[in-house]
Amino acid sequence: MGGLVKKCALALASLALLATVAAEPGWAARRCTPAGTAEAQQAIRYLTDLMVASNACRSTAYAEFALRNRAQIMRYQRLMIEHLHGTSAFDRWDTRLANEAAEHEATVPPAQFCRDAEPLLQQAAALDIRGFRAYVAARAASAHLSAGCRR
Numbered sequence: 001m002g003g004l005v006k007k008c009a010l011a012l013a014s015l016a017l018l019a020t021v022a023a024e025p026g027w028a029a030r031r032c033t034p035a036g037t038a039e040a041q042q043a044i045r046y047l048t049d050l051m052v053a054s055n056a057c058r059s060t061a062y063a064e065f066a067l068r069n070r071a072q073i074m075r076y077q078r079l080m081i082e083h084l085h086g087t088s089a090f091d092r093w094d095t096r097l098a099n100e101a102a103e104h105e106a107t108v109p110p111a112q113f114c115r116d117a118e119p120l121l122q123q124a125a126a127l128d129i130r131g132f133r134a135y136v137a138a139r140a141a142s143a144h145l146s147a148g149c150r151r
Helices: 002-022 035-056 061-068 070-083 087-106 110-126 129-146
Strands: none
Touching: 035 061, 035 070, 035 087, 035 110, 035 129, 061 070, 061 110, 070 087, 070 129
16 A cells, blocks of 8 residues: 555656646747647747836837737637646746746846847837738747757
């Protein structure tokens, strides 16, 4: 009986570790993922960076971008929820992305951060759904290849 309890405890600990690692923002990017999932990851990262930059620089770029690309953003969110096996896991992952972006923003003087963010804010102002999809697909393909994944 004691051996069975130890095996169960070890299995639960392994699952807990796997869940923790899987929820880390970079985890999914370090694996070779399907193209649609990799594209969704890049889209959510882009959206998060844009949100932080818009907030820090008092820009309306994020709100306008999110409204203009709402349907595609929702599709990407659904893909990530499916990939991460649920809304709770997606929320944890998304929160960690936002926290990382905000931590970066906090380490840079505000004027410099906003100067550095200006290309992102301008790009977001110009991206429609087609442009957004093309941009994140290209970023996903680049990340996929740099991780040593095959097409």
